[in-house]
Every structure is written in C-alpha cells, then in structure tokens.
Amino acid sequence: MTVEKQFINKSYxxxxxxxxxxxxxxEVLGALYRTEESSETADLSYIRFAQGEIYYHSKDLEAAIFKWEKVENELQPWAIKNIADSYFEIGILDRAEELYTSIVTDCSTLTTEIALQLFSLHIEQNKTESAFKVIQEAVSLNPDYPNVTSLARAFYEEQEDWNSAIELAAKESIRTESLQWFVILEGYVSKGYTKEKAPGYFYELLAVLHRLDHGQFVQMVSVLWQSYKNQDSYLAWIQIINLVFVEAEVNPYNAWDEISFLYEDAYHEFMAGQYFISELHDVLPNLLTNWLKLTPHLRAVFPAAALLAWSEKFPYSIEASFVSTAKDLIYRSEYSHDFLENALRLFDSITQWAERNDLEAGPRWDWLAHQLADAKTRHLVVTGVKGNGTSSFINSLLGETVSGYAAGATVAISDGPETEIAIMDENTVRTVSSLAELELSSPQGEYVHVRVPSQFLYDHALTIFDIPNFQGTELFEYARAANGLLVVLNVNEPFTEQERRVLLQVRKQLPNLPIHFLLNKMDTIYSEQEAMRITEGTQLRIQADFPNAAVLPYSSLYASRQQLSDMTGFLAAVFALHGAEEGRAAKILYLIKDMIMYLIRKREEKERRLAGSIEWNEDVLAKLNAAIHKVSDLEQEKAQHIAKSYAVVKEAIQDELTEQIPKLLQECSDILREDSDFRNIHVQLNEEMNKRIQSYLQNKILPECLVSMQEWIASSREELLQGQDYLEEMSEAFNALYEEEKIRLQCDFRVIDDWQRDAERITSTVQVGETNVFLRTKPSQLLLKSAGKLFGALGQNRTVLYNQYKKHVESEDYSETAAAVTNKFLLQFELLEKGLVRDVGMFFRNPLSILSRIAEETDADIQSKQQLLDTMKARPEMYHDPLTLFQVKLRQYEWVTGTAEARNPLTLS
Incomplete structure (x- = not known):
C-alpha cells in the first residue's frame, strides 16, 4: 500500500x-514517542500524526485533533485535512470547511481528497452551487481518481443537471474510449436530453466511436438521428453525419442497413417540398453519396438513381466517380423495386404540397392516378374526327346510349353497380343523377366520369376514354394513361391527312402506345366488293406510317353479335386487355410530369391572377369609397331638404299664430256690457281669452297642422324613396361587378313611421296651458283694475268704465302674448325638428355600414394579396424549388424504371 493510500485511509x-x-x-506509538522525545534531534510530528489516526479510529476525535495540531513537518497538510475530517464527523461543518479551504498543497491526491470531502460537506450544507463547483474542479483536475467521475455523474443526474451530465459523459467517452460512457451518453440522447446541443458537438465523439465499435456506433447514430429529426437543427445534423461518413472508411462487410434506411427517409423528407434548394445544395450531394456507400448492391438501385437524378439537375455537385458507380449499378442491376408505391407517394407529396400552397391540382389528377394504380383495369382511348361516329360506336359496344350526352367534354366510362355521374372541373366535383341531367349541364371542357352497369366493360375490365376533341391536348393527356388508342375512321373519307398528322404527333410523343383503327359506317357502302376495296386501301395507307396497326371494319348501326364478337377478339388481340400490365410505371411518370408542368403553369397563373385581382379590387375599392362619399352627400342633401321643408311648415304655423292670436284676443271685447261687474271683469276677460286661445288651437290650428305634417311626411317619403332608388341602382351596379348578389343597400323606412307617430301625437291635443293675458302688471291694466274696484259699484260710472275697458281690449298689443303661446305650442314641433338630421342618418345608416364594411374587407383583401404577391416575386424559390425537387425525384424514378436509358428524360431541365 502506498503512503498516499495510507494517508487517505488514515493507516499511516x-x-x-x-x-x-x-x-x-x-502502546507501540507511546513507547516510540518517549524514545524520540529523549533524542537531541527529536521530530515528534510523525508519531503524533500516527497517534492522531489511532485516536480517530477509536472515536476519540478531540485527542486526535490535539495530536494533529502538533504536526509541523511535511505531513502538516494531511494533518489539517484529518482535523477537518474530524470536525466534519463531529458536525462542526463551518470549521471543517474553513480548514479544508486553508490547505495549500501541490499533491494532486490530497487536492482531490479535499475536493471530495468538500463536495460531501456542501451537500450536507445544502450548498448545491458550491457542490457543483467543487466536483467539476475535481473531475477537471483528476478524472482518473477513483469514483470522481461516477460521483459527479450521480450528482448531476440527481440534480437533473443534464447539460453537465452530458458534458461529463461526452468528454469521458472521448478521453477513456470506454464503451460504458458511450452507452451512458446514448441513454441521455434517447431520453431527449441532448436536443439543445448543436449536432457539431457530437462530431469527434462519433468519429472515435466509429473506430472503436461498429454496433455501438450504429446505435448512437440512430438515436441521435431520431433526436434531431423534426427539429430546427435537423439539416445541421445531416451535415455532421455526412461529414463523419465522408471522412471515415466504410467497411462494406459491416451491416449498415439501419443507417441506410435513415438516409432514405431523410431523402424523401427533403424532396417533399418543405425545403429550399439553397438549404439542400450543400447537404444532398454528401447525403446521396453516403446513402449509396452504405446500401448493399442488391438494394442500391434507388440511391443510385437518386444520385444520378441530382447530378443531372446540378452538374458537378457530385464527384464523377460516384456518378460512374451509380450508372454501373443501374445498368447491371436486376433489382425489382416496388415502384408503384413510391410513385404514388411522390404523387401524394406533390398534391399535399400544392394544397398547402393554394395550388390544388384538382380532382381529375387524383382520379387518373388511382386509375393507373388499379392493375386490374385497362384503359382504352377512343377518338376520331367529329362526324366519324365515335359516340355511336361506343354505344353499340355497351348496348345502350351512354356516349354523346356530354358534347365537348372528355368522358371516362367504366362499369359500376348503378349509374353514377361525376363532373370534374379544375377545383371541384359535382354529381348529376342521370344522363339527361348531364346533357342539360353542358360540361364544356370539363372531365366527366360515368359509371354504368355494363357487361362488356366488366368482362374486359375496361374503362373507355371518349375524347371528342381529336386535335386537342386532351388526346395526348389521356393517351399517356391508356393501354391503347382506337381511332374511329369514316369509311366514306378514311384516314385523312389531318388524322395522319395528329396521329404521327401522338406516336412521336408516345412511341410505345398501341394505335389501331376502326373503319366505321360500313353500312353506307353499297357493295361488299367496294367495302373490301376501301378496307384494303385504307389499311395500306395506314401501314405506311403505322406498320403494326390493325384496321377493323365496323357498322355501329347494324352491330350484330358476330360483329361484337369480332370486336372483342380485336380488342383482346391488339390491346392485350387480359394480359399483364406493361409500362404502367412510365404512365404514372407521365402523369406526374404533366401534373408538375400543370402546377408550374398554375403558379404563373396564380401570380397573374393575384395581380389582376389586386388591380380589380383596387378599382372596386375606389368605386366603394366614391359610393360612400356619394351616399354621405345624399344623406346630407336629403337631411337638409327634409329639414328645410319641415321648417317651412313650422314657420307657416308660427306666422299664422302670431297674426291670429292678437285678433282673437281683441275680439274678446264682445263679452263686455255696461252692466258687467267691473270689479272682476279682468278675471273674466283673462278666462275668456284663454278659452278662445285653447279653442282656436284645438279646433283650427291642430287640424291644419296635421294636414301640413301629413303633406310634409308624404314629401319626405318621396325624397327618401328617391334615395332608396338611387341606392338600388348602386347595388345593381356593384353586383354586376361582383357577378353575384353581394350588396343590398336597404334603407330604414321605419323613420317615416316614427315621424307619422310623432305627427299624430303632437297634433292630437293642445299642451300650452293657461296664459296670463289680462292679469298682468302693465300700468294701463293696473289703472283699469283699480278703477273697476273703486267705481264698479256706482251706476253713474259704468258707461265710462265700459268704454274704457272696451277700448283697452280692442287696442291692446297682444304680440307678446301671441309669442308666448306660439313658443309653447311649437315646442313639440321643435323637438321633432332637432332630431330630423339624426333620423335621416338612421335611414342611410345600413347602406353606409354595408359599403364601409365591404370597403374594409376589400382593402384587407388587397393588402393580403399584395403581401402574397410581393412574397412570390421576392422569393420565387418558394414555388420554384419544391417543383424542381419533384422533378429531380421524378427523374430518379425514370432511372429506376429504366426509362432514363432512352436518353429522353420525361422531365424538363
């Protein structure tokens, strides 16, 4: 055991x-201590250090600390560390941390041990950030130290610090080249913890793993691929994995199927119209070469074809050696690829992209694609110059009148349990219930699918394309989807130069399409010898240009069982109706190619249509704004006119009241008598005057007002009706522009009813109240009232008083009273007058609201379409690039099916 190991274990x-x-x-150490103590050069630090360890293990931590504090030689850093360990164990954490951090040493082992102790201490103290810092420093300083990386990993995972865990696993994978760390990192990837990492982060790691272990490398690539798929960094990932395979040697004896399939899926995704060529230009070449390298030769046709198609579209983007290898694989391969599934997937990708970009191809394309996908059904185009009896021939085959109901439209006729008729235009499908209804609908230039119960069509698994326009593009479009072309000739003028010219063009475009002829109307030939001569002559002329063509004489008028039997044999022989389907792949390619070209044209049409729509909307918006101003002016004009005419009525009433009320009051003198009680006569006069005012207003003025108001209402109604008529003309003009009933400018005539009710209300009763006419404080009235009270009882003064009162009543100025009564009487009229402008505004409110709303909608539509048009012009790649990629993929399928060998690509360059 090394000394450092003893220090760590406290076993020195x-x-x-x-x-x-x-x-x-x-006891041993005690004896040594006493011996050493007696020495002249005594150094007790070693023994004290060892004694401290014994006390520590004996749990006498206080004695251990005492001994270690006396250590002063080179063991002092370890002694301080041991003291800190003791305080840690006692629970005096702050003192332990202080001692740990005070130690200065060059010994990496001691430094690491201190870091591990501090790590545990910080966890005990719940100092997570400090624990992070310490363990990261320990890993950086001494990653090979036992348990350092495993402790760090466990801590990171416990804290869910996946970034640190990933960093640790990635660095240790590269440093140690241990598969265990690669497996740990793969687990993080599979759980989605690495999605935020840039793909370039894994480049070195993958390069190392590729060298170490093939199986683990494939597994790592697969989980990384899945983690980046559908992320913004997916393209960056493809670039990184491309670089790995470009720079690494690929052992052909290893199994690369899993990654090959991932490359294939990525290729399909990139070619589905979601990416721009600028994004793929630096990605696809390496993707294709790597895909080809990783795919076994038995399955390499598909990536080889993709590589060749891309190389043709973007020359020099792929090394010549890979192009040569791809061609060699194609030419030598006998691999049978499931083309139909891929072709239909391409078709669906194009239609989905078109739908997302408002370029729907329409139902006809979908119908044709599924027709071609049906291997059990054969398709025969029947056509001929108008008058040759094409419809009558088809009807004779079917045994009923089916053809001829949709003149001018291409009709597909197939067998079905019951009659079903669908009419397809560019965007919609509509159904009709019968052939008679089909004829009435006149579907010019549209496509019609008729399903009828037909034994002939059922027996031959046949769908007939009835194409009336012999020289139109429809002939070429549907002939590409057909197994054969049957041209109906007129026996009286067979195989004209026009027919020859059109059919030579068909053969040039469709060299593999079987073309045969039906010599119709044989019943019009007067003799059998003449019929034979015409038939033989016609066949000779036809075979000069179409040596493999057959000619069958036929009479639609007298179709017999034998003739139908001959027709069945003819069709079976020349069109192989019951044989295996050949060239179906090429037909689907032609269909896809036509649809791509159609979408290119439609995109151009969309831009023109948008520009035209914007221009049209701007013109309409100008008209709408002008209309809004006109209606506003009309509203103002009508409001002024109606208010003015009302003012005339009110002024007439006012003038009459101002003139007649004074006269009416002066006439009240007739109630005066010489024997009147002049003490109270002023009260009687006032009462009489009010009574006569009320009677006058109620019985004369109100009826006259009602008549005047009715005349005003009638006049106003005429004015508003004129306004409504003007708005109806405006509506018709706008609806003619829109070609639909879009605008209906209906005014609110309820205002007339409101005026009528107001007129009846204010002319039904007088609401002026009592008026003080003769009880006022004017000097003359005060004098008369005083005289009446003083002299009214004296007979000799009555004549004088009578004459004075009479004179006063008849000569008094009642203009002020008349004005007061008039003002009270006209108060209701004035309230109505104040609301007239508002009422007329309510009358025109709905038309103005409609015009304003449509103007706002039109302006919003202009802005939206202008923004789209600007984007289309500024970024043509939004449409051009996906369509180009579809063409590249189509070209790939041509290589797969062998049609590319003809050096006559179906797609445009």
Missing part, C-alpha cells in the same frame, strides 16, 4: 508496527 500508523507485533498500536 501501520508503518510503525513491526511484523508479529502483539502490543496495541497506541
């Missing part, structure tokens, strides 16, 4: 014991 005292010593260690 054993060095003072001789072999076969029977005395107790403390």
């Amino acid at each position: 005292y054993e060095t003072f014991l001789i072999e076969n010593e029977t005395r107790q260690p403390i």
